[in-house]
Amino acid sequence: MSRPQGGDDEFNAIALRLFTHQFRHNLVFQHYCQQQGKTARTVKHWRDIPAVPINAFKDLTLSCVPPERCERVFMTSGTTRIDSKGRHYHPHLRVYDHSMKLHFAERFMRGEKRLRMGILFPTGNMMPNSSLAHYLGLALHEFGADGSSYFIGPKGMDTERLCETLAQVQRDGEPYALLGASYSFVHLMDELQQQGLGFSLAPGSRLFDTGGFKGQSRELAADEFYRQLSASFGVPASACFNMYGMTELSTQFYDNGNATQPTVKSGPHWIRSRTVDPITGQDVPAGERGVLVHCDLANFNSVTTILTEDVGETVDGGFMLLGRAQGVQAKGCSMAMDAFLQAARA
Template sequence: MQLQQELKAFISQPSSTDEQFNTMALKLFQFQYEYNQPYRKFCRKRRVLPRSIKHFTEIPPVPIDAFKLTTLSSFPIEETSAVFMTSGTTNQDRRGKNYHLDLELYDLSMKTHFKSFMMPELDNMKMFILFPTQDEMPNSSLAHYLHIAKETFGTSDSKYAFTNEGFQIKTLIDDLQLAEEKGEPIMLIGATFSFIHLLDECKKNNIQFKLPPNSRIMDTGGAKGRSREIELTEFKEKISELCEVPLEMCVNMYGMTELSSQIYDRNLFDYFHQNEIHTTKVSPHWVKTVIMDIEEMREQPLGEKGLIVHYDLANINSVSSILTEDIGVQGDGGFYLLGRAKGAEAKGCSLAVEQFMASSQNAKGAL
C-alpha cells in the first residue's frame, strides 16, 4: 500500500518539521475517513470532513473506550494479521481491540524510538524481561513489544523471568547476583507490577544489588490492581536504590494498546547526549501529544493541565487521533503524566464516548 510505504519513510527520517507532520497526518485522516466506517460516522456526527480541516488538531480524536464499543479497522478484520487487546477483564466483548493489517509500522516505530531513548550508545545488551512471552500472551501489545526488544537489541543470552508457571522471582534474583559478580551491564525491562513484586521480595529477604555500571531499567504499565500501588517517582527511587542504578538510567515507558508507538522519559537520552536532564516524557517525531481542554477542544497553554490526546501516524489501520483518559501538562521538551482523569475531566471523557455511541447508533444510513 502506497500510504504505508510513505509512512515507513516518514518514521525512518531522523526528524520532521511541523509542516511535514501536518501533511502526513491529513493524508492519513483522509484514508481512515474513507475506509474506516465507524470512524467516518463519528466524524460526520462532529461535522468534520477531510476537505474542511487544515490542521491535524482538527482531526476528531476517538475516546479509547470506542475500541471496546466497535471494530475500528480500515480493512476487514479477516484480512488483518494481528489484534492487540486491552487487559483487565475476562469479558472478551469488553476488551479494547486494536487491529493491525500487519506489524511493519508498529515494529519500525518500536525499534526506532527504543534505540534513541533506551540504547543510544549501544547496539545490544543482555536483557532480563519481567513479563510473559508473546507465545503465552499473543494478544498483548506489551508482550510483542518486549519480544521485539529482545530479538533486536538483546544479546543471545537474554532471557525471560516468566515461565508458564509464572514469575520466577528467585531465579531472577540469582541471575542478577551472577550479573553483578561478572560485572556485566544488563537491562531490566518489563511491567511495573513485576518490579514491585521484586522490590517486596528483596525487602523481605534483605537482598540488595549493585548492578554493573551502564546497567539500566525500564518499566511500563503501572500496577493496575495486580500489586500494591506506588507513585511513579517513589517507584523510581526505590528500584534505583535496590539495584544501585542511577536515577538517570531508570526510564518509564508510556504505551497503550490503542496506539502503535511508545513514549519514554527523556532522562536517559539527556544523560547520554550530555544535556540538562529532564524528567518529561517525549513522543517520537511521528507522534504529536497534545494537552487538550476537551470541552473547548483546544490545546492548553504551557503549564495548564488537560486530557492527553495522541496523534500517532504509525496507527494506520485504526485511527490516528486518540483521546485518552489520562491527565497531563506540557513542560519543557515534553509532557508530564499526572494520572487518570477524574471529576470534571472524567466527564469530558464520558461525553466523548457518548458522542461516539450516538454516531454509531444514529448515522447507520449516512454512507
C-alpha cells in the same frame, strides 16, 4: 513508514493523507467525523482531526480493513472495564515493529547495540494479544545480547534463577538491563526484601518499567518506586526509564530517566500530543492541565488521533503525565464517548 523530519508541515501532510484514507474506509470513524462537521475538505491541519475517545476501541471495530484480514489484534488488559477489552487491529506489524525499534534504540539503548536483558513479563506465545508482550519480545530479539532471558513463565516469576543471574552479572561487572511491567518490579522487590537480598549492578546497567500497577501489586508513588528500584539493584534513578504506551497506539513515549519527578515524556517525530478540554476539544492554555490527545502516524489502520483519559501538561520537549481524569475532566471524556457512540450507531 514515512519520516516527517522536516517539521510540522510534513507531519501535517502525512496526517491529512491518513485522515482522508481513514475517513473513506473506516465507516464508524466517518460517521463521527460527519457529526462533528469534519471531512477531508474541512480538515486542514492535524490538530483539527477529530479525536476518538479511547473507550471506543472497547465498543466498536475501528479498522480500515475487515478484522479477519488482520495479522494481529492487540487487546487491552481490561482493568478499567472488566466487561470489555479494547481491540486494536493490525493488518501487519511492519509499521508497529519499525516504530518500536527506531525509537527504543534511541531512547533506551543510547548507542549500545546489544545488552544482556532480563524480561519481567510473559512471552508473546503466552499472551498473543498483548501489545506489551510483543513489544518486549522485540526488545529482546533485536537488542538482547547472549544470555538474555525471560523470568516469568506459566508458573509465575522465577525469582531464584533471576537472582542467580543478577549475582553473576554483578560479579562479572557486566552491564545488565531489566525490563518489565511496573507491578512485576514491585513483586520482585518485595521478594528481595523478604530474602534480605540486594544487588549493585555494573555501570551502564539500566531498568525499564512500563504501565501502572493495574491492581496487580501494591501502589507506590513514582518517587518512592524509583527510590526502591535504585536501592534494590544499585542502579541510579537517572538510569531507570519509564515507557508510556497503550494498546490503542502504535508508538511509545519515554522519559529521560527518573532522577526527578514528575518526568517529561516525549515521542519520536511521527507522533504529536496535545492537552485539551475534553468537553470542547480545544487546547487548554499553556501551563494548564488538560486531557492528553495523541496523533500517531503509525496508527495507519485504525485512527490516528485518540482522546485518552490521562491528564497531562504540555511543557518544552514533551508533556508531563499527571494521572487519570477525574471530576469534570472525566465527565468530559464520558460525554465525548457518548457522542461517538451516538454518531457511530446512527
